[in-house]
Amino acid sequence: MADELLFNPRTYDPAHFDPETRRLLRATVDWFESRGKRRLIDDYRSRVWLEDFLAFSAKEGLFATFLTPAADAARPDQRWDTARVAALNEIFGFYGLDYWYAWQVTILGLGPVWQSGNDAARARAAELLSRGEVFAFGLSEKSHGADIYSTDMLLEPDGHGGFRATGSKYYIGNGNAAGLVSVFGRRTDVEGPDGYVFFAADSRHPAYHLVKNVVDSSKYVSEFRLDDYPVAPEDVLHTGRAAFDAALNTVNVGKFNLCTASVGICEHAMYEAVTHAHNRILYGRPVTAFPHVRRELTDAYVRLVGMKLFSDRAVDYFRSAGPDDRRYLLFNPMTKMKVTTEGEKVIDLMWDVIAAKGFEKDNYFAQAAVEIRGLPKLEGTVHVNLALILKFMRNHLLEPVDYPEVPARLDAADDAFLFRQGPARGLGSIRFHDWRAAFDAYAAVPNVARLREQADALCTFVGTAAPDKEQSRDLDLLLAVGQLFALVVHGQLILEQARLTGLDQDVLDELFAVLVRDFSGYAVELHGKDSATEQQQAWALGAVRRPVVDEARSARVWERVEALSGAYEMAP
Numbered sequence: 001m002a003d004e005l006l007f008n009p010r011t012y013d014p015a016h017f018d019p020e021t022r023r024l025l026r027a028t029v030d031w032f033e034s035r036g037k038r039r040l041i042d043d044y045r046s047r048v049w050l051e052d053f054l055a056f057s058a059k060e061g062l063f064a065t066f067l068t069p070a071a072d073a074a075r076p077d078q079r080w081d082t083a084r085v086a087a088l089n090e091i092f093g094f095y096g097l098d099y100w101y102a103w104q105v106t107i108l109g110l111g112p113v114w115q116s117g118n119d120a121a122r123a124r125a126a127e128l129l130s131r132g133e134v135f136a137f138g139l140s141e142k143s144h145g146a147d148i149y150s151t152d153m154l155l156e157p158d159g160h161g162g163f164r165a166t167g168s169k170y171y172i173g174n175g176n177a178a179g180l181v182s183v184f185g186r187r188t189d190v191e192g193p194d195g196y197v198f199f200a201a202d203s204r205h206p207a208y209h210l211v212k213n214v215v216d217s218s219k220y221v222s223e224f225r226l227d228d229y230p231v232a233p234e235d236v237l238h239t240g241r242a243a244f245d246a247a248l249n250t251v252n253v254g255k256f257n258l259c260t261a262s263v264g265i266c267e268h269a270m271y272e273a274v275t276h277a278h279n280r281i282l283y284g285r286p287v288t289a290f291p292h293v294r295r296e297l298t299d300a301y302v303r304l305v306g307m308k309l310f311s312d313r314a315v316d317y318f319r320s321a322g323p324d325d326r327r328y329l330l331f332n333p334m335t336k337m338k339v340t341t342e343g344e345k346v347i348d349l350m351w352d353v354i355a356a357k358g359f360e361k362d363n364y365f366a367q368a369a370v371e372i373r374g375l376p377k378l379e380g381t382v383h384v385n386l387a388l389i390l391k392f393m394r395n396h397l398l399e400p401v402d403y404p405e406v407p408a409r410l411d412a413a414d415d416a417f418l419f420r421q422g423p424a425r426g427l428g429s430i431r432f433h434d435w436r437a438a439f440d441a442y443a444a445v446p447n448v449a450r451l452r453e454q455a456d457a458l459c460t461f462v463g464t465a466a467p468d469k470e471q472s473r474d475l476d477l478l479l480a481v482g483q484l485f486a487l488v489v490h491g492q493l494i495l496e497q498a499r500l501t502g503l504d505q506d507v508l509d510e511l512f513a514v515l516v517r518d519f520s521g522y523a524v525e526l527h528g529k530d531s532a533t534e535q536q537q538a539w540a541l542g543a544v545r546r547p548v549v550d551e552a553r554s555a556r557v558w559e560r561v562e563a564l565s566g567a568y569e570m571a572p
Helices: 019-046 051-060 062-067 082-095 097-114 119-130 241-255 257-279 291-319 328-359 364-377 382-390 393-398 436-440 446-464 475-501 505-527 534-542 551-562
Strands: 135-138 154-157 163-173 180-187 196-201 208-213 221-231 236-239
Touching: 019 051, 019 062, 019 082, 019 364, 051 062, 051 097, 062 082, 062 097, 062 119, 082 097, 082 257, 082 291, 097 119, 097 135, 097 163, 097 180, 097 236, 097 241, 097 257, 097 364, 119 180, 119 196, 135 163, 163 180, 163 196, 180 241, 196 221, 196 241, 236 241, 241 257, 241 328, 257 291, 257 328, 257 364, 257 551, 291 328, 291 475, 291 505, 291 551, 328 364, 328 382, 328 475, 382 475, 393 446, 393 475, 436 446, 436 475, 446 475, 446 505, 446 534, 475 505, 505 534, 505 551
Parallel strands: 135 180, 154 180
Antiparallel strands: 154 163, 163 221, 180 196, 196 236, 208 221
């Protein structure tokens, strides 16, 4: 019987979506499956540009259907629906991050356009999507990355309401082929934030110079240069502070996609790893007969389930967001930071089991082991997102307010708020519902109760032993605190999704045993920080807990893992 918690192309039927979404998702899976594993791996290793994939997407209208907001749609099935965007992320991750990347940077490139009041630019973007074009997001620069304040893309007024743009951009995906590149720069005649400009450029224009692909990959992560590029008034997307906000709000939309791509990578790799380990005989026994192997594969499985549950629940908060409910701004960096680093752990656990097999050129796993490393490092590093998460800690843990319950959001609705998020500030004023309710619903599950003890201890820490003003300058110590807080939020949304989906309680208990160990590990790490006070050191050791062990429960969860052997293998 197929595991209902993991994506399996053999059994995939997204019946919870409308007919056209269901058709497109299934058509995408079938396209990859018809190509076969050999072609998939060969294309990855030969670093070919994705022309055949983009031709398929254009023929099916895939990007146009999924990435055109309802306000700009030519057909009723076109909308920006985060639930189906997440489903496609997972499929692309499952087959290869190169495909996902072309889609991801198209999403980023569209962000400033769909936030703009420039009707001509919006109509142009919709038309380009309908023709199967890809897009790019021209924000980062070689000298200072995505430091918006320091952009060296300069716009000189041309005296006719437009500009001439000169400067370089770096790390720009799809920069080789984008029909529209959303480029961030600043005016030479206006100082400060009022001088920012987002404008639309065309990679085919003679004043647009493609320098190179900065990575050795099918992903075309370009460096490009504009030399006296003409920016007409109809090319201007945003000016002043609105351009700054458009940059940050676009990243809010785009960074969310990293979590479900990580899930897809791990799912494909897990089928390969379990199948290999279970069918390899070592010292007269299957590799999976060894207790440490069972533990590693079981931990990998439950961590992957947790990644998926958290990501699915975060979709609901994105889709239900509005000016008075911006809780998604916590759950978003969580998906980017926590879920993607969990993905690294999942791959590492499986790699410890399959060892040399993980390097073989005929397996997807070798590709997964490389690609999983990239996702925690895109759209802001883990450290940047941990620091962002910390801004919400006190309000989330200690100052809950009442909100209507957010339902599961799989309805065929347009998520229009994502393109009118407003000013990118005021994070300290965002409030949250009581995280304890999710834990209370599963108080009878032993390891949920154990993590709840640790979460309550963290509340005590924040109230009595939080870093003072001096320590708050020690980012190394703060990041250790951030990891502890992230585990509470991670557990909360997992539990909310578990209740919505009726998750097997054995799997839930086994997963929370892993989270309890993680919390204890981070507490010990905090204890060892150079600037930790004696009070903080004592708290840290007092927060260490041992998970509740249940051999029968672990054995039942292992049976689920063992059943993955042979459950899916891509056709040759």
